[in-house]
Amino acid sequence: MTVPVDARKVGIAVSSIVRPALVLFSLLTVLTGVIYPVAVTGIANVAFAANANGSLVTQGGRVVGSALVGQGFDQPKYLWGRLSGTTPGYNAASSSGSNYGPMNPALLDAVKARAAALHAADPANTRPIPVDLATASGSGLDPHITPAAADYQIARVARARGIDEARVRAVVATCTEGRSLGFLGEPRVNVLAVNLALDALP
Amino acid sequence: MTANATAQIVFYFAILLALTKPLGLFMANVYEGKRTFLSPVLGRVERLFYRAAGVKVDDEMTFAGYAGAMLLFNFVGFVVVYALQRFQATLPLNPQALAGATPDLAFNTAVSFATNTNWQSYGGESTMSYATQMLGLTVQNFVSCATGMACVIALIRGITRKSTPNLGSFWVDLTRSTLYVLVPLSLVVALLLVSQGVVQTFHGYTTSALLQPTVDGDGKPVVDQLLALGPAASQIAIKQLGTNGGGFFNSNSAHPFENPTPISNFVQLLSILMIPAALCYTFGKMVGDTRQGWAILATMTIILVPLVCACAYFEQQGNPGFAAHGVDQVASALQAGGNMEGKETRFGIANSALWAGATTAASNGSVNAMHDSFTPLGGLVPLFLIQTGEVVFGGAGSGLYGMIVYAIISVFIAGLMVGRTPEYLGKKIEAFEMKMASLVILIPASAVLLGTATALLVQAGKSTIFNPGTHGFSEALYAFSSAANNNGSAFGGLGANSPFWNTSLGIAMFMGRYPLAIAALAIGASLAKKKLVPAGAGTLPTHGPLFVGMLVGVVLIVGALTFIPALALGPIVEHLLLNS
Numbered sequence A: 001m002t003v004p005v006d007a008r009k010v011g012i013a014v015s016s017i018v019r020p021a022l023v024l025f026s027l028l029t030v031l032t033g034v035i036y037p038v039a040v041t042g043i044a045n046v047a048f049a050a051n052a053n054g055s056l057v058t059q060g061g062r063v064v065g066s067a068l069v070g071q072g073f074d075q076p077k078y079l080w081g082r083l084s085g086t087t088p089g090y091n092a093a094s095s096s097g098s099n100y101g102p103m104n105p106a107l108l109d110a111v112k113a114r115a116a117a118l119h120a121a122d123p124a125n126t127r128p129i130p131v132d133l134a135t136a137s138g139s140g141l142d143p144h145i146t147p148a149a150a151d152y153q154i155a156r157v158a159r160a161r162g163i164d165e166a167r168v169r170a171v172v173a174t175c176t177e178g179r180s181l182g183f184l185g186e187p188r189v190n191v192l193a194v195n196l197a198l199d200a201l202p
Numbered sequence B: 001m002t003a004n005a006t007a008q009i010v011f012y013f014a015i016l017l018a019l020t021k022p023l024g025l026f027m028a029n030v031y032e033g034k035r036t037f038l039s040p041v042l043g044r045v046e047r048l049f050y051r052a053a054g055v056k057v058d059d060e061m062t063f064a065g066y067a068g069a070m071l072l073f074n075f076v077g078f079v080v081v082y083a084l085q086r087f088q089a090t091l092p093l094n095p096q097a098l099a100g101a102t103p104d105l106a107f108n109t110a111v112s113f114a115t116n117t118n119w120q121s122y123g124g125e126s127t128m129s130y131a132t133q134m135l136g137l138t139v140q141n142f143v144s145c146a147t148g149m150a151c152v153i154a155l156i157r158g159i160t161r162k163s164t165p166n167l168g169s170f171w172v173d174l175t176r177s178t179l180y181v182l183v184p185l186s187l188v189v190a191l192l193l194v195s196q197g198v199v200q201t202f203h204g205y206t207t208s209a210l211l212q213p214t215v216d217g218d219g220k221p222v223v224d225q226l227l228a229l230g231p232a233a234s235q236i237a238i239k240q241l242g243t244n245g246g247g248f249f250n251s252n253s254a255h256p257f258e259n260p261t262p263i264s265n266f267v268q269l270l271s272i273l274m275i276p277a278a279l280c281y282t283f284g285k286m287v288g289d290t291r292q293g294w295a296i297l298a299t300m301t302i303i304l305v306p307l308v309c310a311c312a313y314f315e316q317q318g319n320p321g322f323a324a325h326g327v328d329q330v331a332s333a334l335q336a337g338g339n340m341e342g343k344e345t346r347f348g349i350a351n352s353a354l355w356a357g358a359t360t361a362a363s364n365g366s367v368n369a370m371h372d373s374f375t376p377l378g379g380l381v382p383l384f385l386i387q388t389g390e391v392v393f394g395g396a397g398s399g400l401y402g403m404i405v406y407a408i409i410s411v412f413i414a415g416l417m418v419g420r421t422p423e424y425l426g427k428k429i430e431a432f433e434m435k436m437a438s439l440v441i442l443i444p445a446s447a448v449l450l451g452t453a454t455a456l457l458v459q460a461g462k463s464t465i466f467n468p469g470t471h472g473f474s475e476a477l478y479a480f481s482s483a484a485n486n487n488g489s490a491f492g493g494l495g496a497n498s499p500f501w502n503t504s505l506g507i508a509m510f511m512g513r514y515p516l517a518i519a520a521l522a523i524g525a526s527l528a529k530k531k532l533v534p535a536g537a538g539t540l541p542t543h544g545p546l547f548v549g550m551l552v553g554v555v556l557i558v559g560a561l562t563f564i565p566a567l568a569l570g571p572i573v574e575h576l577l578l579n580s
Helices: A005-009 A014-045 A106-121 A147-161 A165-174 A190-201 B003-031 B038-052 B063-086 B103-114 B130-158 B170-196 B233-241 B262-286 B290-317 B320-325 B348-361 B378-386 B396-418 B432-459 B468-485 B500-527 B544-577
Strands: A056-059 A062-066 A186-188 B206-215 B219-225
Touching: A014 A165, A014 B063, A014 B130, A014 B170, A014 B233, A056 A190, A062 A190, A062 B206, A106 B320, A147 A165, A147 A186, A147 A190, A147 B378, A147 B396, A165 A190, A165 B378, A186 A190, A190 B206, B003 B170, B003 B348, B038 B170, B063 B103, B063 B130, B063 B170, B063 B500, B103 B500, B130 B170, B130 B262, B130 B468, B130 B500, B170 B219, B170 B233, B170 B262, B206 B544, B262 B290, B262 B348, B262 B396, B290 B348, B290 B378, B290 B544, B348 B378, B348 B544, B378 B468, B378 B544, B396 B432, B396 B500, B396 B544, B432 B468, B432 B500, B432 B544, B468 B500, B468 B544
Parallel strands: none
Antiparallel strands: A056 A062, B206 B219
């Protein structure tokens, strides 16, 4: 009886797999852990230099924020953003959601406190509070609020600055983005961009 | 669900299914060693790798050789990731001077990334140096995924071959997966992401002034914001494509530098399910009947789509507890409304629910919203999808071998009904295959239930559960479901960076990966040795609606029966309490 060629290979010699394991691991590490990220960094810093480095916003040579990362606001003259689960709020070196479950008393306390702060800053406003203005974002760094949440605050900001509501509304409009391609994602207002623009108003 | 949510979900699945055939066909050609459009460039690299490693392309492996090579290669990766974390303080590329990880955290992370789970007990920007992220974690993102893809290709070969003990070469399958599929796709996706604002730099973190200064917890003034940066885009691309899911930053794809726009969100969502979907076509192509692949893909899609819609529906309902505080959760022209706790404004309800479904259907586990803060039934959806065993799309490779195991169980049950020996794709399914298939089902299920029970019995487990009441139970159940099924997402409130959780979840991740991969390879090897039996009048066709319905039923019933009691104690009780 002839033995099929393959039958000789049923057992494995450990030594026969050690070299390929070590060599292939090293080569794949160089390829995927060095060449690949370095190549992406190189191309990105030529083609999309600003994006690759954090989409920084500068004023007079000074970095005043990132177009993508929110900052915390609680003065009446500024538009307020989402609540933040980080410590202190909007800590961009340690992102985090609140991770409160839907029945956690701490969640309801946070909503209640935000509602109270909004009412204290603008007692005349008795409209329902848009939900994104009373809840924490996933990252704790959400740069946006909904157009509803911006609209809710326009009267207060205008009053605190002693300017026309129409001027605030115009600033908000310039900092509002619609859905991508008309249907992807959600419409949104960049809070920091609005506040920088408001401070720059003559 | 709003009309826009429906439009976004339909558009997503349309594009996903449109990409399945071209990518699936490409992968079939790659694994069969045919020339592809990338061969002129990558063929040289591939041959160079083999020459250096002493690998011959035609040197095929038996079950023992294939499994042994897979395990040894993964062990090397485990050791390197462990060492990088422990010694990162003394290694270069650590601009923030981060300390070495503790032994239990380093163990957990090393298992996590080797097993394609990518559970994270740590926050990336505050724990891992750039060197660890690139040389350790990014590399594992590639090779753990390639390991899964290799194993399913070996199983498919076992189905198609006859009277041979050989399954192919692990080295060749691993190298080809990485070189021809993962690296080129990652390069494209990474650059698309940077174009949207995902960061990619080796510079250290940068400081920005705060427009309105604030105070920290101790009342000290804070006038600056430290912006965490890093080589993120390159890692995020493979994190999604390789169904890994481990975030560069703590809040994963909710972080604006990790996922800044609806476009980057769409690209990542597509990347999550692209390879698992396309592998179904590859399977059909390799077994010589593409209808078989489409049937599997149809099964996956039929399970996922209603669950995504259910999640979107429940999240859109909002949190009834907010009503007392004058909060408006109704969708309108100016807001998406719904339960926005833990969600980003730019994604709203539709994209958060779609992502939650996709990331847990696949064993991806990245998040763009915090699942811990979902409504009880909205959060049940990702938990349930994980508990189906990560076979609905599942991990790249591991999902398909899991689903093939379910297909084998389905033909077995069908065979019992009519009293015939079951067969699948021309191979008789006998006692050995069924024993292995049972292990694939039983091992993760027992790891989930025993693990959760243990955590709730010991103080070390209970003490770091963050949310009170029944939600705390859900956090523990989610953690073990995620680990033992190699998903990696979390109900993030759980304080998992403790010796108890790091160790027990590490063991669960190990059990959920290697025993299953070995069982799948064993089935492949057993089938490879068999002769082909021609289909007869009594053969159950495995490409039609009848079989798809049967397979959907088996996946749901096995998943549901195992976990419904546990789900009743967690999300279901919470739902009743919240709405009482």
